[in-house]
Amino acid sequence: MIQVNNVTKTFEGFKALDGLTMKVERGSIYGLVGPNGAGKSTILRHITGVYRPDSGSVLVDGQSVYENPAVKAKIAVIPDELYYFASASTRDMMKFYRGLYPRFDDKRYQALKEAFPEVDEKQPIRRLSKGMQKQSAFWLALCCEPDLLVLDEPVDGLDPVMRRQVWSLLMGDVAQRGTTVLVSSHNLRELEDVCDHVGILSHGKVLLERSLTDLQDNIVKLQAAFAQSEPPQLPRDMNILHTSQVGRVYTYIVRGNPAEIKSRMAAYSPILLEVLPLSLEEIFIYELGGEDYGVRDIIL
Template sequence: MIQVNNVVKTFDGFRALDGLTMSVEGGSIYGLVGPNGAGKSTILRHIMGVYRPDSGSILVDGQPVYENPAVKGRMAWIPDDLYYFLSASTRDMMRFYRGLYPQFDDKRYQALRDAFPAVDEAQPIRRLSKGMQKQSAFWLSLCCMPDIMVLDEPVDGLDPVMRRQVWSLLMGDVAQRGTTVLVSSHNLRELEDVCDHVGILSHGKVLLERSLTDLQDNILKLQVAFRDGELPRLPEELNVLHVTQVGRVHTLIVRGSPEEIKGRVAALDPLFLEALPLSLEEIFIYELGGEDYAVRDIVL
């Protein structure tokens, strides 16, 4: 389990993390989402022990991460900007990782060669394309047999077939080994397919974190039409986040219990009433509507 408690980090007077608190359950896939500059990469670097917080704490199974080799030896990280020794090949880095990670699995390295057939393991990684470099990173990281995988924009640059291959391998490790995966990505559609829990960041804080099911069950999109074409006065009890109109059809985004929302709107005697599921992308936009007014005017 990863526990982040009230972490503050300031760079040259700019507060990148402002009392950030989050919790990642063991054996889950946790999606970290937020706008550019929200602090996603910064908190991932703290969780990996690269940065030391100005205040607050970061614990993995109750142990601090910073300057703790025993904890770091259980974690693997694929950052957005990959770095390897200048002339190192995938095979060279395999030997290097073998010396760092006590659980490194040579047999798995050989087996995963078939999963990444396009990667020339003798070629210097820096000479590979961006997509090939990402494949190499996954190949090496999966062989480290980590208890925790921390991923920052992990499949950026991969083609659709390889994206599916990588997620299949990750989910296999979650199911079979109980691996914990913490992933930050702007590809919300992809996260929606794989994540158990989601945390939404804004301005260095976690606005909310819930299971994806609970998140989707707590916000509803309704399409309604009325006889005179006008939207009547809505009950004050409804927590309406957004209203748009196309022709005679009004689209309402409402936070709360779906059954209660539908019941209150149905009492207004609409000609047409339909409840639609919201995607993670839509939830992200409307949850951030209260934080940044400019987001509210996006029409989906």
């Protein structure tokens, strides 16, 4: 669906994107994570055709998106800072969107009133709270029935109940229509339950890009206790990323196949051996190591 190839972008001597490469598969929910200034909003503006890259290419459905109205008609965007016409209401913007998007669904617009009951469609959007403005934005974007939905810090300002409602609607579109969702956030915890692929940005580059399944199948957290006072000397090829101790219990973070690692550890006859799930934050911390303190700040 999206292929970004070695894209660079410089603003007045500052290199916002530095050879960034990423790929988003059709029908996936891809989380783009990074600290402030990592280049998240800049690459989103390239993918939506706002910016032209200095070098490299940005393709959506195999076509360059910049100055390509046919491709842009398949993309809906909810930016971090929302923009509406002065004094426009949600209903006014619905009429505007209906003229822009060939697949705008009037029936769905009426149906989604129940999903966003607190939004007064006749009231000027600028008079709504931040949370209400975000609800209005989702209401309109979902009615466009896009092939690609691009979200920049999408649920800021929404209460927990409405966040769940919005993610439920998005995942429903992914499952039923094959919508591709690209969501940027500085908060990895926000994405853990909804994304199937994650890319982490730092200094204009993608440091790590994997499916959550691959991440979770390649690193394991073990807790073990041994009869002897000192733990056994584990072989170097076990690729231990981190070791900690609380009393007699040792915690190991190990890269590799979980079943194989547990089997190898069992050979040392521990009196306690337990495999624990790792959060996505922990996986990134140990995968990245000391690569970038800015990245570590967003996931610790």
